[in-house]
Amino acid sequence: MSYEADGPRGLQAPFSPAVAGKWKGSMWHVDDTRTSLITVGNAGANPTTAAMVLYYGQNESYELRQKLAPGEQMWADVAQIIRTQLPDINGRIIPPDTHFGTYDLLDLDNGSLGQLYEGKLTIDRKYGYAVYGCAMCCLERATMYPSSIYGHQGAKSPVAVRVVNCEGTIDDRQGFSWASQNPTIVSIPLTGVEAGHESPGDTSLGAIVTLVKQGQKYCSPFNVGVNGAASTLPPQTFQVQYASYIPVDHIDGPVVCTIGDFSTPLIYKGDAGRGTFRTAEAITVSVGVNQVSGFIADTGETRNYGTGSPANGSTLSGMDEDGIQYDCRLWNNKGKASPAQFAQQVTFPTLQQAQVLFYGESSNPLEAPAPINWSMRTVIDAPPAGSSSAYANFNHTCYPAHQIKVNNQLVYLYTPPRNDGVFLTNCLLLHLDKVIGQSNTVTVPSN
Amino acid sequence: MQETPPCARNWKVVSGAFLAIFVLAGLANAQGKNLIQSFYSDLLASYSSEWSPQPGQALRGADRISKASSEDIRTALPAILATVTHRDARIQSFGALAVYAVGERSDGAELLKPYLSSIATLFDSDSRLQLTCAAVLSTMKPAPPAEVVPLLTAFVEKADRDTRAQVHAISALLRVAGPRPEVVRAITTFFSRPVPSAVKADALNALGTPRATDPRLWNIAIQGLGDSSVAVRMTAPQVLRRMGPEALQHATPALEAVINRKGEAAEVKRFVREALQVPSQSR
Numbered sequence: 001m002s003y004e005a006d007g008p009r010g011l012q013a014p015f016s017p018a019v020a021g022k023w024k025g026s027m028w029h030v031d032d033t034r035t036s037l038i039t040v041g042n043a044g045a046n047p048t049t050a051a052m053v054l055y056y057g058q059n060e061s062y063e064l065r066q067k068l069a070p071g072e073q074m075w076a077d078v079a080q081i082i083r084t085q086l087p088d089i090n091g092r093i094i095p096p097d098t099h100f101g102t103y104d105l106l107d108l109d110n111g112s113l114g115q116l117y118e119g120k121l122t123i124d125r126k127y128g129y130a131v132y133g134c135a136m137c138c139l140e141r142a143t144m145y146p147s148s149i150y151g152h153q154g155a156k157s158p159v160a161v162r163v164v165n166c167e168g169t170i171d172d173r174q175g176f177s178w179a180s181q182n183p184t185i186v187s188i189p190l191t192g193v194e195a196g197h198e199s200p201g202d203t204s205l206g207a208i209v210t211l212v213k214q215g216q217k218y219c220s221p222f223n224v225g226v227n228g229a230a231s232t233l234p235p236q237t238f239q240v241q242y243a244s245y246i247p248v249d250h251i252d253g254p255v256v257c258t259i260g261d262f263s264t265p266l267i268y269k270g271d272a273g274r275g276t277f278r279t280a281e282a283i284t285v286s287v288g289v290n291q292v293s294g295f296i297a298d299t300g301e302t303r304n305y306g307t308g309s310p311a312n313g314s315t316l317s318g319m320d321e322d323g324i325q326y327d328c329r330l331w332n333n334k335g336k337a338s339p340a341q342f343a344q345q346v347t348f349p350t351l352q353q354a355q356v357l358f359y360g361e362s363s364n365p366l367e368a369p370a371p372i373n374w375s376m377r378t379v380i381d382a383p384p385a386g387s388s389s390a391y392a393n394f395n396h397t398c399y400p401a402h403q404i405k406v407n408n409q410l411v412y413l414y415t416p417p418r419n420d421g422v423f424l425t426n427c428l429l430l431h432l433d434k435v436i437g438q439s440n441t442v443t444v445p446s447n
Numbered sequence: 448m449q450e451t452p453p454c455a456r457n458w459k460v461v462s463g464a465f466l467a468i469f470v471l472a473g474l475a476n477a478q479g480k481n482l483i484q485s486f487y488s489d490l491l492a493s494y495s496s497e498w499s500p501q502p503g504q505a506l507r508g509a510d511r512i513s514k515a516s517s518e519d520i521r522t523a524l525p526a527i528l529a530t531v532t533h534r535d536a537r538i539q540s541f542g543a544l545a546v547y548a549v550g551e552r553s554d555g556a557e558l559l560k561p562y563l564s565s566i567a568t569l570f571d572s573d574s575r576l577q578l579t580c581a582a583v584l585s586t587m588k589p590a591p592p593a594e595v596v597p598l599l600t601a602f603v604e605k606a607d608r609d610t611r612a613q614v615h616a617i618s619a620l621l622r623v624a625g626p627r628p629e630v631v632r633a634i635t636t637f638f639s640r641p642v643p644s645a646v647k648a649d650a651l652n653a654l655g656t657p658r659a660t661d662p663r664l665w666n667i668a669i670q671g672l673g674d675s676s677v678a679v680r681m682t683a684p685q686v687l688r689r690m691g692p693e694a695l696q697h698a699t700p701a702l703e704a705v706i707n708r709k710g711e712a713a714e715v716k717r718f719v720r721e722a723l724q725v726p727s728q729s730r
Contacts (some may be wrong), residue, residue, distance in 0.1 A: 194580050254586045256624060259657075261596075263590065326691070335652065335685055336718075337676035341645045365682070368581065368615030369649045421586075422509050425547045429579040430540050433502055 028054065028078050030221045031099045035079040035142060040105045042068035044115030049108040050074050054081075054094065056101035062088045065108070126386050140165050140211040144171060144228035149186070149205070150384050153235045153289025155351050159188065159195050161209040161226050165374070175209035175226065186230040197232035197288075205230045235286045236382045236446040238390075238406050239294070242358040243277040244372055246270035246399040249315040256366060257306045257328035264307040264328050268364070269316050269377040270419075276300045278400060281342050281358040287382040290348040297342035306332040335365035354380045370428035372397050378404055378411060382446060391441040398435050399427035407447060412439040454647050482512050483523035487530050490541060494533075496629040506540045512548040520549055528565050536573050543569055543579040550587030559583075560592050567598045570608065577602075577612035585619025596624045603633040610646045613637055618653035638667050644676030651682045655689035665694040669701045672719075680705075680715045686720040695722060 028036040040050050047069050054062040054076075062081070066074040080086070085093045107114025117268040145162035178192040182203035186194040192207055206227035246268070253266035271277055277300045284294040306328035311319035322330040342360035349355060361373035374396040382388040390410040391402045399419075404412040414435055416423070428434050486508045512520065527549070530542030546566055549555050560567065568582035581602070584595040597618040602608060617637060620630045634654070642650065651671050654664050668690065671683030684705070687698045693704075705711060705719045 133588055224610070254582065255619075256588075256590070258622065326689070333689065335655070335689070338645075338648055338681050340648075340676065340678035340681075363649055363652075365649075365652045365685070366655075368585070368618035368653060369611045369646075370578070370582070370615075371611075390462070395727060421551050422544065422548045423506065425579065425582060426506050426509070428584055429547075430575050432500075432505055432540060432544070 001305055003238050004254075006269045007018065028103055029081045029100045030082055035077070038076045038078065038105075039073050039118070040068075040101060041073040041117050042115060043117050045070055045304075046111055048114065048116075050116055051108050052076055053104045053106070054078065054101055054238070055103065056094060056098045060092075060094075062092055062094050065089055077219050084416070093368065106416075114252075131368040142175075142209045142211060142226050144205065144226045145206065146228070148229035148231070149195055150231040151195055151351065152232060152233045152286075152384065153200060154289030155197045157197065157230075159192060159205065159228075161192075161207055163209065163211065172208060175207040178205065178207045180205050180230065183350050185232050195230060200232050200234045202229065202231045204228065233288070233384050235289045235291070236388060237284060237286045238354065238380050238382070238388070238444065238446060239282060239284045239408075240347075240356045240358075240379065240380070241280070241282040241405045242376050242378075242403070243280040243376070243405075244301075244374065244396075244400050244402050245277045246272070246419070247270050247415050248419050250310065251424075252421055253304055254370075254421055254424075257304075257332055259326075259328050262328065266304045266306055266328075266332065267309060267316075268366075269303040269305070270358045271300065273315075273447075279337075279339070279342065279360065279362045281344060281360070283344055283346065283356055283358075285346055285348075285354040285356060287348070287354050287379070287380065287388075288384075290351075292346045295344055297344075297360070298338040299337040299362055301334055301336050302364055303334045304332050304366055305330060319378055333366055337362045337365045352381060352383050356380070370424070372428065373431075374402060376402070376404055378406065380406060380444065386443070387443050389441050390444045392438075392439040395434065395436045397427050397431060398433045399424050400437075406444040409442065409444045411442055411444065458503045459465075459476070480605060481519050481522050483508070483515055483519055484526050486511065486525035487523060487541070487545065490538065491526065491529055491533070494535070494538060497672035498537075500537055500541070503535065505544045508541060509544045509548040512545060513552060517554050517558065522559065524549070524562060528562050530567060532568055536576060539572055539576055540579075543576055543583065547579060547583045547586075550583050552594050555587040556590060558698050559587055560594065563592070563594050563598060567602070569604075570598075570602045570612075574609035577723040578615055581612045581615035581619060585615065585623065591619070591623050593624075596620065596627075596630070599623075600633040602627050604636050606640060610637075610642045611649065612649045614646060614653050617650060618656075621654070621656050621658045625658045626664065631663055632659045635663055635667070644679050646676070647671070647676065648675065648678045651679065651686045657689070657691045659690050660693070662697060665690060668694070669698050672698075672701050672705050678710050681711070681718055682729050684708065684718040686717070688722040699723065 007009055028038065030036065038051060038052060041050055047067055050066055050068050052064045052074065064076060068074055082094045082098060087093055091168060105116055105118055107116045111337045114289050141165050142161050142163045145160045149157040149159055150274065151157045160172040163171045163173060174192045176191065178188045178190055180186050180188050180203055184198055185203040186195050186205065187198055188205055195205060204227055206225055208225055210221050212221055219316065248270045249272050250267045250270050253268050255266065256263040257266045280298045282296040283292060285292055305316060305320055308330050309320045310316050310408040320330045322399040325333060345357040347355045359375040361371040363369035363371045376396065378390055380388060380390045390406045390411045394400045394412055399416045401416060402414045403410065527542055527545045530538050531546060533539050533542065546559060549558050566580060566583055569576045584599060585591055599620050603613050603616045617634055620633065624630050637650065651668055654668060668686045670684050671679050674680050684702060687694050702719050702723050706716060
């Protein structure tokens, strides 16, 4: 500390004896009687980037940065910065009418184990008194983050160590020496990052992390352990089934059956009460493990009947199956459309969701083409905890009936209002009145 | 055993419906209106570039047709045909569904016969309308008139039309005209062009009728046994079976070759076996 020999002006140049990665400075002043010179030096053996942040006004800040070689210092004359309107690294300036504020010093390359020391010169024409800042080595706390992890068998879960410093600032790190109490349930590499859910069960994970605390002169490092629960849930499997079907016992065919001079209308066997279908697709998806299996595409047999059917007067039955083909009487003909053009596409946008798209088209193989077509997207949400749900985005012809089931739970059902030739022409030839929309979300069982 | 005519079982229902239609038609005529004519005339009158069809609107028009009197249909047909030949395909859809509904009536062929050429202009429109046009010309009741044959053969022979609609026409031609030379020529022309495998399977299905008695048609199905598409190979034996015993006999060597073909899909072999097991003298 020194004073002018002929006046009241005094100078203090206090340097802190400690080194740290962050310094919470005290006040700086610029007015008629005071000005502040702030300095920060690199006490480490390697170059580092130092930041000096001046705070003023309500929430304004001004930041200077400089690469400091070992032993080098960075200086800031706050009065000159204000007077010359010198822009900071972000182009900001401190308004000329600003007279005081606070400051921080940060070691940007080395974090809490930084090697900065602080100095400040306050030229005080009145009292000759300076206050310097304090090193920020307050205790850090660490926990596993997330504090517990769970996922379906085959899935992976990110994991880290969350360090919260004395200001509440969060710093997620990896730590080291990660280990699992039971790696057959949840595995993790020594370096952490991602845990693997191997088989159903509960276990725990642990890791070591280096924190800092205030020493006598320096912020000193120390190791601490963190741990948390880890569980593997069985995979959730869903079978998604799409089917189209004729929702009545039989419908009129569009053409007549002719043998020589004899003609008779044909009727086509429907699916009502028979458990049969016109077109079908099915696939099994396992949410969490992103697995797909068991794709099935199929068509139902098409059978038409001529005069005398239905033999019992109302519904087709065994009495109509005379086994004689092409005679336009009772059972007349059969066919099976190819499902080769039926397709699927499965995506897993998240570990908890699967989307199954079924699409295709098919015609009655015994008639000229009048294709049923469909594009049905089923979205299944399967959170690790709680119930699973599904809904369908549908786009299909207005004939025949179309449905989506997930694990046998009906998710979507469309039943056509009519089954006559004009309606079928409207739907299948002209493709008018296509049915497009989204179903309600329903709870579905998981296997 | 004498068969009961198929239409007889519905006679009571039909006669009851005629009575109701007669009463309704009488009421409409008393008001000087023909509801069907009004529907299509109003549709044309209200048309503008901003017009868009309402859900079910085409059906609402067509649904009146089955219940109307023949006279009302005759009166309405010029308005209906004006929608068929309209420049906007959406309006044409209304007309196409209407003429299909007319053709479904028991007097449909008689009512539509004067307008077949106008209806066939739908073959120059989009694929849906081409398909519907083929359906109209081939399904009108009680049977399509002979005049549809040249319209359908001309359509099938064109290289720039919707192949699915052409398949529909092929099916109709075999049913209406049988294997006449011009029909076989149109069909062989169609199969000489490359078509998507799904359409080819449908086209083969269209040949699967006992009326396909021309060996050139059998050979088309036999070629399908060696197609690169499983769907086509799966369809071909079914088609041969439906063509009848003579076709099967003609195709037996080719079918047996499929049975012995290494790597052939099980589904294809299943249908081939099924075809070969049909006794050659059975129907």
